[in-house]
Amino acid sequence: MISDDCKLFRDIAQLRSVSRGASINNISQSAASQYIQELERKLDTELLDRSTRPLTVTPDGKLYLEFCRDIIRREEDLFSALDQLRGSIQGSVRVASIYSVGLSEMAYLREKFAVLCPDCQVHVEYLRPEKVYEAVLADQADLGLVSYPESSRDIAVIPWRDEQMAIAAHPEHALAGRTQLSAADLDQVDFVAFDDDLTIRKELDRFFREQGITVNVVMQFDNIQMIKEAVAHGSGISILPERTMLLEIEQGRLVSIPFHAPGLVRPVGVVHRRKKRFSRAAQQFLTVLESHSLEFALIP
Amino acid sequence: MISDDCKLFRDIAQLRSVSRGASINNISQSAASQYIQELERKLDTELLDRSTRPLTVTPDGKLYLEFCRDIIRREEDLFSALDQLRGSIQGSVRVASIYSVGLSEMAYLREKFAVLCPDCQVHVEYLRPEKVYEAVLADQADLGLVSYPESSRDIAVIPWRDEQMAIAAHPEHALAGRTQLSAADLDQVDFVAFDDDLTIRKELDRFFREQGITVNVVMQFDNIQMIKEAVAHGSGISILPERTMLLEIEQGRLVSIPFHAPGLVRPVGVVHRRKKRFSRAAQQFLTVLESHSLEFALIP
DNA sequence: TCGCCTCAATAAGAAAATCTTATGCTAATC
C-alpha cells in the first residue's frame, strides 16, 4: 500500500528510534535506515537529527510527519469508502423490466428476494422493451426483463419462463361463454393486435397463417395495456399472456378463454451485459426468478 | 516520490487510456498495465472497465482517482511548505553574543550582512558567556560570539579577532595624562578587576605575575559594563579591550592609555555546534565577521 | 461479416529497488 512508507516514517519519528520503528514494521534496522536516508536524499533535506540520542525530528521532519499522518488517514478513509461502495453495490441490483411483468408480481418477487437477501436492495424500473436493452447496455441496469429476449454480442440471455397465451374478450362478447376454443373459431373475428413491428405480432401472424385463418385487425398498439383497454371497450378480442389479464378478469372487465395452441407462448427472459460479473444481489435476484418460474410454471 | 504512482493512475483515468497514461509518465504501456492490475489486486476491486473503448472508470476507480488527486495535491503542499521552511531557515541566522560586542558594532555588522545577503535575517541575542554556549548547544543559536572561546566535544571554535587591551582610567586619574605606560607603572595601583573565575582575570593575573607587579584589587565584577562604571566613578583603573571603551571615551567619562603589553589581548571567537551544517545565512554572516576582523584589525 | 487498426494483456527476462546479514562507528552512560 501507498502508505506503508509513511507508516514507517511515522513510527520512527514517533518512537524516536530507527530500530524500533523498523521492528514494528517487520523490517531490519538497516532497511529502515536506508529508507530514511533515501527519503532525505529525495527531499533534499534532513528529517531526523541522528547526532543526538535518542534521535530528534527536525522541523522539516515534523512537516513530513504531518504529511505522513495525513496520507495514512486518507488511505484509511479510502478503504472504508471502498468497502461501503462495495457493500452497497454488491448489495443492490438494478432491474429494468417491461411493463407486462406486473406490479403485483414484482412485489411478490421483491418479497421473496427480501427474505433471501435481507440486506440487499432492488431498484426496479419499468421501461419500454428497447429501453430495457439500452439500460442494460449502458450499465444502468444489471438485469433486464424482456419478452422474446434476443442475445447479441454484448447482450446475453437467460430464459426465464414461457407465458401461456389466452384469448382476451369482453365479458359480453359472443365467444365469452365458451370454455374451450380452437383456432378455427377465431376466423374473421375482430382482433386487437400488437404493432406489426413487434415480435409477438409476428408470432401471432405466423400462428394464424399456420392455422389457415385470418383475423380482422381493427386496431393495433405497441403495448398490452392499450390492447386490454380496447378489448374491455368491446373493440374486439385479442390473444395475450394470460397472467397479464388477471387483474381485469377479477374486475370483470375482461374474460380469458383458454384455447389449445401448442407452441403459442410468450417467452420472457433475463438479459444482461456479457462479461459483467453479477453482484451478490444480482445473483440472488436471479435465484429468486428461477425458483419463481418453477413455482408458478403456469398461472399462480 | 510517493505520488508518482498516483500520477500514473490519475493520468490513465483522466485520459481514459493506459498507453497514453504510460507514455506521459515515461514508462511502457506494459508497465502501466501491470501496475493497474497489481493495484486492483491489492485493493481487491476493479478500478477501470476495459471492456469498453475507450476504457471507463468504475465507481471504485472514481473514488481512487479522488484519492490520488488528493495525495498529489498534498505532496505539492508538502514541497512548498518544505521550500518555505528551507528558505526561511537558510535565510536566517541566530547569533548569541556576549555583551561586550557592542550594539554599535553589531549594527555595523548587520548592515554589511544586509548588503551581502539582502533576503536574509539576523537575530541577535545578548547573553552572558555561559548562556551563549548553552544557546549554541541547544540549537537556539547558530553562532555564538564569546571571548576566550573554548572548544569541546560538541562545540567548535572559529577564531575571530584578538582585541587590543588598554588601560582604562578616570580622566582625572594620576596616570591619565601619560601617553605611554609600561607594566611597571601599574605596580600597586588601585585596580577594578574581573571576577576571579573568569578567563580574562586569570590572563591579567598571569600578566602581572610575569611583569613582577602587584595591583590592588579594589572591586571585581563579572562584566565589562560594571568595570567601566567603577573606573568612571574613580574607584581605580582597569585593563579592558580598547574598543569596548570607545563610547565612554567619547563622552569624556573615561580615558584609555595605550601600553605596551605583547600577548595581552582578548581573543574573541565564534562558537558553533560541531557537525551542524551552516545555513546559507550563517555562512554569509561568518564571511561578514571575517572581513570585518581584517578591515578593523585594530580599532575602527 | 470480414479485415484492419488500435489498444490492453501477457510472457519472459533484464534492470532496479529494497531488504538482510554482518560489521563498523558513535553517542550516551557509568
Next chain:
DNA sequence: GATTAGCATAAGATTTTCTTATTGAGGCGA
C-alpha cells in the same frame, strides 16, 4: 575510557518493477 545501545555502511540476495515482444480483443469501415 570502557561499555552498551543504536545508527550507518558494505555486500550480496531477494523482490519488485520495468522493457521488449507477442498475443488477444474491441471498434470501425468496406
